[in-house]
Amino acid sequence: EVQVVESGGGLVQPGGSLRLSCGGSGFTFSDYNMNWVRQAPGKGLEWVSYISSGSRTMYYADSVKGRFTISRDNAKNSLYLQMNSLRAEDSAVYYCARFGGSYHIDYWGQGTLVTVSS
Amino acid sequence: QSALTQPASVSGSPGQSITISCTGTSSDIGGYNYVSWYQQHPGKAPKLMIYEVSNRPSGLSNRFSGSKSGNTASLTISGLQAEDEADYYCSSYTSSITLVFGGGTKLTVL
Numbered sequence: 294e295v296q297v298v299e300s301g302g303g304l305v306q307p308g309g310s311l312r313l314s315c316g317g318s319g320f321t322f323s324d325y326n327m328n329w330v331r332q333a334p335g336k337g338l339e340w341v342s343y344i345s346s347g348s349r350t351m352y353y354a355d356s357v358k359g360r361f362t363i364s365r366d367n368a369k370n371s372l373y374l375q376m377n378s379l380r381a382e383d384s385a386v387y388y389c390a391r392f393g394g395s396y397h398i399d400y401w402g403q404g405t406l407v408t409v410s411s
Numbered sequence: 412q413s414a415l416t417q418p419a420s421v422s423g424s425p426g427q428s429i430t431i432s433c434t435g436t437s438s439d440i441g442g443y444n445y446v447s448w449y450q451q452h453p454g455k456a457p458k459l460m461i462y463e464v465s466n467r468p469s470g471l472s473n474r475f476s477g478s479k480s481g482n483t484a485s486l487t488i489s490g491l492q493a494e495d496e497a498d499y500y501c502s503s504y505t506s507s508i509t510l511v512f513g514g515g516t517k518l519t520v521l
Contacts, residue, residue, distance in 0.1 A: 328510070330512075337414070337500060337512060337513070337514045337515040338449070338451075338457065338500050338502075338512040338515070339512065340502075340509060340510040340511065340512060343509065343510070352509050354509065388456060388457075393459070393462060395445055395462065395463055395504075396443075396445040396447075396503075396504040396510060397445070397447035397459060397462035397463070397502070398447070398449070398457070398459060398502075399459050399462075399468065401456040401457050401458070402456065403456050404456060
C-alpha cells in the first residue's frame, strides 16, 4: 500500500525556521517526483514546491521562493522542506504529495500543521 | 501564478447531476491536457478523482467525469449521493513549470 507520512510541524515564532519531513513507503520512492502543497485554515490548496525524482530540478511558488528549500534523500525514502523566515501567512497544513505520471497528485499524506505565531 | 477560477458553491439533490467549472488561461488549462480534480472531505486529505482532463483512477466510480473546452475544464458528477458532499478542487500544469489549483467549490447535496 502506498503511503506518505509527514512530520515536523508545530508552533514557531515569526522569523523562525522549521523543517518538515515526509517518508514514503509501498512504492519505489526514487522513481517519483514529489511536491509540497499547503492549505491555510479554511482556505484552498496552494502548491508550494516540486522536486524531481533525482533532485535535478526544483521549483517553488513565488510566495516561498528564497525562503523555503525542498530536498530529498532517496536512500532514506524521504522528502524534506526547510522553511526559513516564516511568516504568519505560512500557517497551514502542509501535505507531502506524490506526482503521478503526468502532473497530477495521486497520493497525499495526511498533512502536518504549521502555525506561525508569537 | 493566479489561481484557477471555480464557483464557490454548487448544490444538487440526490440522483441529480451537477457540473463544476474551472477557468484558467492559455498558459495553463488551455495549453495542456494536464487538468486534474480532487475531492476533499472536512479534515481529510484531498483525493484524486480525475487526471489528464478526463481519466479516472482505477476503481473510481464512473459517476465522475471530466472534460475541457478551451480555457475551461469541467467536472460532472451524475447520480448525486450524500457522500459526494465535499470540497472539489481543480488543478492544472502551467507554463511557469508549476502546478496551480482552483479556489475550490463546496458541493452541497440537498
